[in-house]
Amino acid sequence: MPEPRDDDVTDDRSLLIVLVETNPRTWETSEGKGEGTPASRGLSSVLGATITFLNAFFALNQQNRAVVVAVHGDGCHYLYTSPLGVETDEDGDEAEDARWANKVGGLDPLQSEAGPTILRRLGELNAAETGSSATGAKRDKADSDDGPATSPFAGALSLALCYCNRAQALENAAGLRSKPRILCLQASQDNPTDYIPMMNAIFSAQRQSIPVDAFALGEHDSPFMQQAAHITRGAYVKPTLGDGLLQYLLSTAVMDLRSRAFLKLPAARGVDFRASCFCHNGPSSVGLRVLRLPLRLLRRSSRVRHVRHHIRRPRRSIIDVIDPSSRAISPPRPPARPPARA
Amino acid sequence: MTLIGAEGGGSESDSDEIDAERAQASLRAWEKKYQSERAWEDLEEDPLTGRLRVNARAVELRARERRAKMASAALRGGAAKGMMRFAYVVVDLSRAANEEDFRPNRLSVVGHCAAAFVREFFNQNPLSQLGIIVARNGVAERLTELSGSPEAHCAALRNALDASGDFSLQNTLNAARTSLKSIPSYGSREVLYIMSSLATCDPGNVWTEIQATKAAKVRVSVVAVAAELHVARRLSEETGGTYGVSMNADHLDDLIMAHAPPPPLAEDATKSCLVQMGFPQKKHVSKDALIVGTRGDYVCPRCSGRIDELPSQCTVCRLTLVSSPHLARSYHHLFPVPAFKEYASRNVSAKESGIVALECSACLASITDASLASECEHCSNVFCFACDIFIHERLHNCPHCSCATHVESRKKAS
Numbered sequence: 001m002p003e004p005r006d007d008d009v010t011d012d013r014s015l016l017i018v019l020v021e022t023n024p025r026t027w028e029t030s031e032g033k034g035e036g037t038p039a040s041r042g043l044s045s046v047l048g049a050t051i052t053f054l055n056a057f058f059a060l061n062q063q064n065r066a067v068v069v070a071v072h073g074d075g076c077h078y079l080y081t082s083p084l085g086v087e088t089d090e091d092g093d094e095a096e097d098a099r100w101a102n103k104v105g106g107l108d109p110l111q112s113e114a115g116p117t118i119l120r121r122l123g124e125l126n127a128a129e130t131g132s133s134a135t136g137a138k139r140d141k142a143d144s145d146d147g148p149a150t151s152p153f154a155g156a157l158s159l160a161l162c163y164c165n166r167a168q169a170l171e172n173a174a175g176l177r178s179k180p181r182i183l184c185l186q187a188s189q190d191n192p193t194d195y196i197p198m199m200n201a202i203f204s205a206q207r208q209s210i211p212v213d214a215f216a217l218g219e220h221d222s223p224f225m226q227q228a229a230h231i232t233r234g235a236y237v238k239p240t241l242g243d244g245l246l247q248y249l250l251s252t253a254v255m256d257l258r259s260r261a262f263l264k265l266p267a268a269r270g271v272d273f274r275a276s277c278f279c280h281n282g283p284s285s286v287g288l289r290v291l292r293l294p295l296r297l298l299r300r301s302s303r304v305r306h307v308r309h310h311i312r313r314p315r316r317s318i319i320d321v322i323d324p325s326s327r328a329i330s331p332p333r334p335p336a337r338p339p340a341r342a
Numbered sequence: 343m344t345l346i347g348a349e350g351g352g353s354e355s356d357s358d359e360i361d362a363e364r365a366q367a368s369l370r371a372w373e374k375k376y377q378s379e380r381a382w383e384d385l386e387e388d389p390l391t392g393r394l395r396v397n398a399r400a401v402e403l404r405a406r407e408r409r410a411k412m413a414s415a416a417l418r419g420g421a422a423k424g425m426m427r428f429a430y431v432v433v434d435l436s437r438a439a440n441e442e443d444f445r446p447n448r449l450s451v452v453g454h455c456a457a458a459f460v461r462e463f464f465n466q467n468p469l470s471q472l473g474i475i476v477a478r479n480g481v482a483e484r485l486t487e488l489s490g491s492p493e494a495h496c497a498a499l500r501n502a503l504d505a506s507g508d509f510s511l512q513n514t515l516n517a518a519r520t521s522l523k524s525i526p527s528y529g530s531r532e533v534l535y536i537m538s539s540l541a542t543c544d545p546g547n548v549w550t551e552i553q554a555t556k557a558a559k560v561r562v563s564v565v566a567v568a569a570e571l572h573v574a575r576r577l578s579e580e581t582g583g584t585y586g587v588s589m590n591a592d593h594l595d596d597l598i599m600a601h602a603p604p605p606p607l608a609e610d611a612t613k614s615c616l617v618q619m620g621f622p623q624k625k626h627v628s629k630d631a632l633i634v635g636t637r638g639d640y641v642c643p644r645c646s647g648r649i650d651e652l653p654s655q656c657t658v659c660r661l662t663l664v665s666s667p668h669l670a671r672s673y674h675h676l677f678p679v680p681a682f683k684e685y686a687s688r689n690v691s692a693k694e695s696g697i698v699a700l701e702c703s704a705c706l707a708s709i710t711d712a713s714l715a716s717e718c719e720h721c722s723n724v725f726c727f728a729c730d731i732f733i734h735e736r737l738h739n740c741p742h743c744s745c746a747t748h749v750e751s752r753k754k755a756s
Binding site for chain 2 (some may be wrong): 042074075076078109152154155156159161162163165166169194195196199200201202203204207208211230231267270271272311
């Protein structure tokens with residue numbers, strides 16, 4: 001248990017950034033969602049849980065701030081941002097009174113607008129999308145052919161980190177402590193081409209000590225999110241009961257970081273640390289690193305041709321990871337072999 | 343008569359004046375370098391407290407210039423990056439480090455910079471190794487051996503900050519060279535001197551040691567705290583390193599930090615080879631499981647042996663095991679975010695009319711000064727100055743381009 005501190009009387013202000021997947025392509029299919037997962041119950045149930053969760057989060061502390069980002073098919077969009085202004089006493093009592101007179105259900109009126117704003121902005125987004133894709137019906141068809149839908153979570157994380165950076169700069173200038181954290185609600189699978197931006201974002205979050213909590217709503221685990229949670233010391237949750245999403249959220253992500261030390265968070269069962277193969281965009285678990293070549297990971301099924309290509313045409317870098325299965329290039333053998341069984 | 347006398351006196355005073363002017367002009371010669379900076383103009387009075395403070399905008403503009411310069415230098419280098427570096431930092435703890443020309447003294451400033459450098463070094467070169475050598479009382483003391491843990495180095499350095507005696511270039515060079523000799527050929531060998539002393543006290547001929555260092559392909563760079571020293575400059579020139587003399591504490595920090603990104607690679611310095619490695623997964627092992635050997639959390643992908651920690655070698659099949667996030671830390675050197683272009687240059691008319699309300703596309707901050715805003719060349723989104731810096735120096739992702747590449751790659755796949 002953490003030792004009590006002097007400043008325990010005041011709660012930590014939190015800035016929570018929620019990245020919720022709203023990509024229509026993910027939600028319109030039932031593929032990869034499995035039975036009884038939160039994703040199988042549809043976007044509206046996830047959004048409902050998220051909004052209830054946000055209200056609970058606001059009710060915990062008057063100064064809690066939240067940002068909701070929609071991770072859409074074509075990019076990421078801010079759905080809702082709490083006003084970031086640092087509270088001052090110069091507002092005047094009248095304005096203060098007026099605000100409190102409008103209080104709804106224990107929430108600051110500015111906070112209670114979150115739910116309706118989110119839904120309204122999302123509606124606008126969808127309207128814009130259907131408007132633009134009315135002509136592109138053919139493209140939609142082509143899109144739906146290729147594999148499971150994915151969403152740009154790397155970009156969303158980057159966006160969230162930029163916002164955290166600004167919020168922290170503002171609050172530091174005002175002499176306040178700010179504790180941002182990020183919550184990802186991902187329903188689709190990872191897109192292996194996102195590997196590098198995703199890793200960059202994760203390391204940046206780690207350096208800013210912003211924990212990333214990740215909820216995998218679909219059937220499959222998300223290795224990227226597992227790594228994000230592992231590296232930034234957040235929680236990775238894969239709810240097994242679809243209708244219990246709100247409960248998972250409330251018990252894991254609603255508390256501020258200080259109170260979190262008292263909770264027993266769901267333990268990660270394991271982390272998939274495999275890197276992505278640069279050529280095939282598949283996960284790779286054993287690789288060859290070629291020094292003096294680009295840092296690349298080529299997985300086991302990479303053909304010799306690829307390896308030769310990369311060796312013959314070195315780029316501007318040193319480290320490369322290629323697949324060892326290609327005997328033609330005779331990778332260095334390990335000095336000791338596991339003893340053969342008698 | 344009086345007139346002549348007056349004339350004579352006048353001419354004399356004229357020549358005096360000319361001399362004085364000349365003297366002043368020659369005095370100003372070194373000042374001219376600083377004239378363009380006009381540091382006092384950056385100060386402004388805080389309207390609330392009445393205190394003097396540094397004008398944020400001027401500082402930001404200068405930081406931007408400096409960054410642009412560094413970026414172009416990095417591009418010009420066009421060098422191979424992402425290599426494994428094996429470096430020694432030599433910290434001069436001779437009695438010269440007790441001088442108080444930096445506040446509070448050189449020792450604490452150098453110690454602070456060195457610790458910051460060690461952390462930044464491992465941030466930028468995650469697979470590299472570093473060691474620290476301190477020079478005092480005429481001998482070289484190897485404080486830490488080559489290893490990959492920044493905290494261990496920083497702690498050792500913190501405990502060793504105590505300066506006395508002479509500085510010996512030959513001894514420190516010898517200590518670094520003998521240790522770097524055994525480094526495999528794919529790693530680059532480097533030494534960075536942070537030198538306060540203006541003299542070196544050697545047991546033999548320092549030039550033979552310099553030649554030996556050159557022969558061992560060790561790249562030596564020197565950052566001088568005090569003033570230029572011929573032998574140190576020759577050392578860095580001979581071995582292909584850089585030499586810098588700091589003007590003040592900030593400049594010292596800049597000079598030292600400039601060595602954190604991987605240096606350009608000499609063609610023959612390292613040769614290519616293949617290193618096989620595995621990326622273990624982390625799996626929880628139940629209490630009841632019967633395990634021979636260590637009871638680690640990581641599983642070797644080739645032989646399914648258990649390993650305690652990464653990076654290491656598999657105890658069973660000797661496969662080199664690293665964590666893939668570890669490798670990925672250096673990716674941003676290979677795929678850097680291209681520099682954003684200035685927004686104002688293209689939209690001067692819009693700025694003058696003042697109608698458009700600009701908003702940063704990443705953090706939603708309203709941009710009051712359009713001359714500081716910048717624009718991504720790929721996705722044409724506008725970013726504020728703070729985000730521009732953050733994206734290039736810490737995040738290494740353009741938030742909107744990462745969404746766009748995502749969409750593109752999906753289209754390509756289909």
